[in-house]
Amino acid sequence: MLDFNKYCCLTMFDENNRLTLVQNRKPTNTVALICYCIAWFILIFIAIWFFVSGDITYLTRGVDDMGNRCEVDEPYLFPMNFLEPSKSLWICVAQCPNETITTRSELYQLGKERNIKLCNYSVPLEDYMNEELYPKGVKGPCPVMPVYSSIPILGRCVLDPTSLSSFAFNTSKYYTILQNLEDKFKTSCGDLNISLSTIVLVLLCTKLMYIIFIWIIPFITAVLIRILLVLLVILSGAGSITCWILYWNQGDELSEFQKQTIEILNSLKSYFFFQGENYLTAILLTILTIVLLLITPWIWKHLYFVTEVFRHSRSAICWMPCMILLPILTAFAILAVALFISLSVLFGLTMAYGEMKAPRLINLFMHKINIIGIEIPTGILVLYHIFMLIWTWEFLIDFQQLSISIAVAEWFFKSKQSSRMTRVFHAVILTLRYHLGTVIFGSLIISLMRMFRAVLSILEAKMLALKKKRATGASGCLKCIQSILRFCNSAAYTVTAVNGTPFCESSSRASALIGGHLMKFTLVRTLCSLFLFIGKLLISTLSAIMLSSLLKNNNEINRSIVPVIVVFLLAYIYGRMFFSIYDSVVNSMAIIYCIVQTECREDRRSYFTEDQIEFFEKMKDDPVPSQIPHHNEDANENL
Template identity: 20%
Template structure:
């Protein structure tokens, strides 16, 4: 009876699960099974999705060429008049449009007039009129366009805006050294936070959790006091809303801390192990730099191509004597397909980062002698490029499809409440798929199996360790998010203390420093988060494969103590 109860309360799958997994992988029982699998025994996974991705790129290329032929970036920069003539240029005649092909070299500004069919006087819909030498009175110049002014003060307001932007630019230029110093300080704070996690992880975790709970309770009390003072005032509804919101948040966080108290111990131990890996393989922290560069290139390509494609079209009469470059079906398809491919590539780059980091971390975890490891990051990167690109493409395609479906449904729904419902439902599904995909990448990096098999294996491991999984993905993510916020806030506070009072727009330099610090902290903690998730699944696999006696654990003494404590607690219950 006791054995039966013990079996039902185990937190890890039975060893037969791994044996079945090995059998499906084509590995005989007597073979030595290494984790992570060595490159020599790996096979190319999900290659058909690599082919699908290549075919999509091949399909996109001719449509891109056609769209670029039909586009002209000067239409976006300088604008064109009601006959399709680009302002500031000598134009060629287009088809049978008799008024096209005029020389507008000395008329660089496009004058816009209010749409006669506008619904109201405040409606900001304009139609193209003609190219002019200068805007003149009654118009305001902005981006080579002449907009009709609402009052005589508009030109002065426009000049004031230009002067303000120029002053901000000069102040940013003066603060260049200050911005660099603040960014370096943000880097120091980020590394310092990692050192705090290394030496005082338990203290840091509990300080963040309890401090956040006390802060939320304090905010709830403040808003309840404000609500009682302004029971009938204009801000009563807002005060009551925030008071209820922070009260509910405080109750939820309290319940989570009480229910997950024992699991937080495992989170602390996993944090310690992740920090050991980061300091044991320090080159791993530079991997997000490659991700950042690749993501930046994709973003630049996406924005540039989208701007160029927005100018593409065939010159057609829209109403009366006004001609516009209207995109046809081929151009619209190109724009949509371009967005899909870029979103797919974005998710693919993120998936590659998860795969490389998890492969290196699992190598570190399952190494008896940590000092004998040779280039685990390079080996993991080689495995990705040589064997598992198809699996990452498959996983990123799933996330891309659900994101596109969510955007399309949201665009087709006009009701605001229905849009919120779509965002909540499909957003939750998208986040869940990202979570499963990340864990599937980790299992693929470990065992070298295809995406679907690894995902199924990951689901079984996570389900068997459901409470620990929930704790890790709620409390753990909350601690890491608060750590990044503290780094940014600390940088802003120090930046305010060190700001030069003679510079009027010093806030612009502080804002730039805060944004760069947030990006740096996110890059470092992305490695930390992936390392924690990988070590957790390695811990589950280790507990499944080995028993600590005949088959020794790979886990450290730190995690082994947690396993022994869990076993004692289970035996006491039985």
């Protein structure tokens, strides 16, 4: 059990005895930063080695099973049996056969007239029809008949599906499907081009709707949630009482009102797929009523805290609109890193492919690549690249979270001491200068969890294939643990933003804060996740409906369904990006509020007894007792 009081009184106080941020920040978790730099140095060194030693042309010009590179005169790889390519002998040929060959005489004519020699290099052209001396086979020397028509893809002769028409399926249906898909694709592109201006207009309205939704979240929390709770309690109580009355009077003659009530209850039960008797319905409604009566006072008590967190989160976003740039920059950085690592892996695979005597994709990852005298399996190098991609991905996301936390903390404690346009960039600079190690250490924990979960998912899939049902569920549990770790990391970054402490110390303090205010955090996270999910779904749907109504009378549009789907997806993606900022701000604001409340409570211990403090807090559950009165004015000015 964490000692909550042990981690109190950690925030700095200024000369006016007001809570403030740490003044002199110091670099945190430098060991993690050094390890991350070493890991990236190794990755860059391996990538340079791959770029120098690898050859991207192996993608278009392969190597045959004798180790010969397919040159310009014979640039294509051809298998002896298209139906068993992994077991076949592959040779270099001048051209992929574009027609099905069924006899050795046709094979000879193809080589004589078009210089397409499909037998092994040691077989003379004049002996192509000598089946006794040069028989057909998967390993050669001549191909298995029939030789199906093929098409060249990345320097490999790939079986043309239409050549199997007389053996496998009807090609007319195949071509009809492809032609319909091509026509629909061209039509959809034309519709998107025509409706482009309307789509842009709707997306601008979507952005406005998201801002309005953020604006009204505090009102929804303060008013509508209370009304909803009261209505739920009343309806549940009335329903349970009605069911019990009907149950006790079921032997008597029913009045018209009671018959109508029973019909309504039966229709409701069928709607919720419940087929139980009336007394079971009464019991369930009674249990629901008792649960609602128990949790309603608890929710009611903490709604003020939740409302204030949402209200100040809205004010922080309106005061610092530059925060919306952070997820965009993060997305571009992730794409750049993913492109670099993907190219490195691609060049590494071509390097291994060029070194193999008989290249096969199934053996490619087992081949050992020699790097400065060290032989390392290709699979290990690929896994290292994947791990660095995941680690850097998580690092960039956590870097965004810590930058937002510092910006919110400075806005919360310093008010107008810095410009609203430069505060976010100042937070980014502080993160780069002092807390990169903290972000790296926190992202490493999540990355290891993701890798372990991926391995476990693969094992689960294999065990399920063997019909071992006990394997299921472990990856789901790890997913829940990963979500909890993300939230704990977010809380730790907020403590780092306020106190400037390393990751482990910040995690301990954040865990103590969460443990001391568990109910408040639970309510904040539940309502925030619920509101944001409803907001994304509702606004995306409204955007799609708006575009559909605008395109309804446009005769140039063939089908409006494709532009509507595109707008829905774009609106949903923008909502995820915009709400990710709001979600991060809410997490940071909730932690900061709890820090302030905890510090103020500990500060009051010097002047009041425990009973007096408890009496004060029962009078009013004020999460920020007179510590930041200026923010009410700022919020009114900005909003």
